[in-house]
Amino acid sequence: MRRAWYWISQQGLSTQSFYKTSGRLLPFITAGFLVLFLYGLIAGLFFAPADYQQGDGFRIIYVHVPSAFAAMAIYFCMTICAVLTLVWRIKIASLCLTASTSLGAGFTFLALVTGSIWGKPMWGTWWIWDARLTSVLILFFIYGGLIALQSIIANKQHRDRAVSLMTLVGAINLPIIHYSVIWWSTLHQGATLSLFSESLIAPAMLRPLLAMIAAFMLFYGMIVCLRMRNTILVTDMKTEWVKKVLQ
Amino acid sequence: MINMMFHGYGYSILSAYSMTLIVMSLFWIVALLSKRQATKKVKRYLSQEKK
Amino acid sequence: MLLTLIRYDIIRTLRRGFSVVTPLLFFTMIICLFPFAIGDNARLIAPGIIWVAALLAVLLSIDTLFTKEWETGCLDHLLLSPYSLTQLVSIKLLSHWITYSLPLIIISPVLGLLLHLPPPVIKTLMITLLLGTPVLTLFGALGAALMIGIRENSVLLPILILPFYIPVLIFGTSAITTPGSLPLLGALLLFSIATLPFLITQALKIGVDT
Numbered sequence: 001m002r003r004a005w006y007w008i009s010q011q012g013l014s015t016q017s018f019y020k021t022s023g024r025l026l027p028f029i030t031a032g033f034l035v036l037f038l039y040g041l042i043a044g045l046f047f048a049p050a051d052y053q054q055g056d057g058f059r060i061i062y063v064h065v066p067s068a069f070a071a072m073a074i075y076f077c078m079t080i081c082a083v084l085t086l087v088w089r090i091k092i093a094s095l096c097l098t099a100s101t102s103l104g105a106g107f108t109f110l111a112l113v114t115g116s117i118w119g120k121p122m123w124g125t126w127w128i129w130d131a132r133l134t135s136v137l138i139l140f141f142i143y144g145g146l147i148a149l150q151s152i153i154a155n156k157q158h159r160d161r162a163v164s165l166m167t168l169v170g171a172i173n174l175p176i177i178h179y180s181v182i183w184w185s186t187l188h189q190g191a192t193l194s195l196f197s198e199s200l201i202a203p204a205m206l207r208p209l210l211a212m213i214a215a216f217m218l219f220y221g222m223i224v225c226l227r228m229r230n231t232i233l234v235t236d237m238k239t240e241w242v243k244k245v246l247q
Numbered sequence: 248m249i250n251m252m253f254h255g256y257g258y259s260i261l262s263a264y265s266m267t268l269i270v271m272s273l274f275w276i277v278a279l280l281s282k283r284q285a286t287k288k289v290k291r292y293l294s295q296e297k298k
Numbered sequence: 299m300l301l302t303l304i305r306y307d308i309i310r311t312l313r314r315g316f317s318v319v320t321p322l323l324f325f326t327m328i329i330c331l332f333p334f335a336i337g338d339n340a341r342l343i344a345p346g347i348i349w350v351a352a353l354l355a356v357l358l359s360i361d362t363l364f365t366k367e368w369e370t371g372c373l374d375h376l377l378l379s380p381y382s383l384t385q386l387v388s389i390k391l392l393s394h395w396i397t398y399s400l401p402l403i404i405i406s407p408v409l410g411l412l413l414h415l416p417p418p419v420i421k422t423l424m425i426t427l428l429l430g431t432p433v434l435t436l437f438g439a440l441g442a443a444l445m446i447g448i449r450e451n452s453v454l455l456p457i458l459i460l461p462f463y464i465p466v467l468i469f470g471t472s473a474i475t476t477p478g479s480l481p482l483l484g485a486l487l488l489f490s491i492a493t494l495p496f497l498i499t500q501a502l503k504i505g506v507d508t
Contacts, residue, residue, distance in 0.1 A: 041264075045260070045264075056255075056256040056257075056260065057256040057259060057260070059256070059260050060256075060259060060260060060263045063263055063264055063266075063267040064263065067267065086500075103274065106270050106274060109270070110266065110267055110270055113263075113266055114263040114266065114267065117259050117262055117263045117266075118259065118263065120259065121255075121256060121259055134464075134468075138461050138464055138465075141457075141460065141461035141464075142461045144457060145457050145458040145459075145460075145461060148453075148454055148457050148458065149444070149454065149458055152448060152450060152454055153448055155508050157508050158447065158504065158505070158507075158508035161504045161507075161508070162444050162501070162504055162505075165444065165497065165500060165501055165504060166444065166458065168497075169440065169462070169497060170461070170462075173461075176465075219271060219274075222275075223274050223275065223278050226278040226279070226282060227278055227281070229282070230278075230281050230282050230284075230285040231285075233285045233286065233289055234285050234288060234289065237288075237289050237292050237293075238292075242289060243293060246286070246289060246290060246293065
């Protein structure tokens, strides 16, 4: 058992094997993303029935909910990577962590912008200081702080560990975002999707939404893989396997 | 026309969707560009090493 | 030993002279800016003004918390010493809070009077500051610990730490109008006292190791 674990941490999680596996997986991830994204886009825009209360305006949720989901899921993934970096110093975890920050910030930005575009016709205002909006804004600021931190520290090991520690501290915000609509029931509506009970949404509306969420997550995986591969290629420049890969 | 098609919500929908598409494609393009750059950098190193 | 260390730390800070008064002056001046900018209406938002000013003053005082120890190499010795670093960090934070934050709370009634706050509100304001400023000091110290060994850090610390100040600010100011938030602020304080000294130690170790 211990030997197996040793092998996994040394060989299975090495940059080289990650480069090879991700190279094999990337075409599938890209194809899956494109198919799901196009289906979600077309079905969401044209085939899903209009909401009886919000009319066609509800179609914004097909980009808003997936962005918000991705913003939080990316942070969750970063938290796991942070633990792996701090406790076991697994290299690809720290690579994944630093590759994820700007993507997370991008999706949080999208969630905020599409949300306010949706809020203008529905609530009559672009922005309101409600609990959900504020906590997502704080998430955006935390992402910004992490990006600033990682861009300023030159030493790689120092950078990875400092960013990991800060990521762990910021993870306290995730449950706050999730429960903000329950604890402080202000303007933002509650969750529509749930794993354990029936969703509060018609199946014809739900399917494109789920497809979009999956597509956004695949997109995240795709970009993170691309970025990690670039970094690995440059840092492992002097090894034999890079030479073989490029010839 | 777009605004009519979605019963008055066309512009909101258009701006939200285009914003999303712009941000996502920017991420994609930058990642692909840096891939080219990384490959170039490593190849230059390898060719120098040969000499 | 605990009291000796605190006393020693405070005396050492006081010997530095004027730097102890700087955050206090900063606090007062920031608050005096608002009546000029907003006019008579400033008294309506006075608790918020005092809170934001206190937050900025704490942030100002904290960014060089560990620099001296780091530059003189004292930190490496402390890491090797038989005492637990978490304990030493807690003592240092306590003395920092006494020298920098406590004066802010003590002069806040005067500033509250300048902004025409009624006495009962001033009393609750002081209680919220008493509960809130330790949290500000703790989070600020975490940022300061991460900053050791980084050169261009003047803007980085506020960017990194301010997101965590927002909840403190929300609970602190809302406790003034709705007393129900006061326990929440207390819970926040207890939670950060329980977790942050450990995290600060880890941050210091990361800085020293690399």
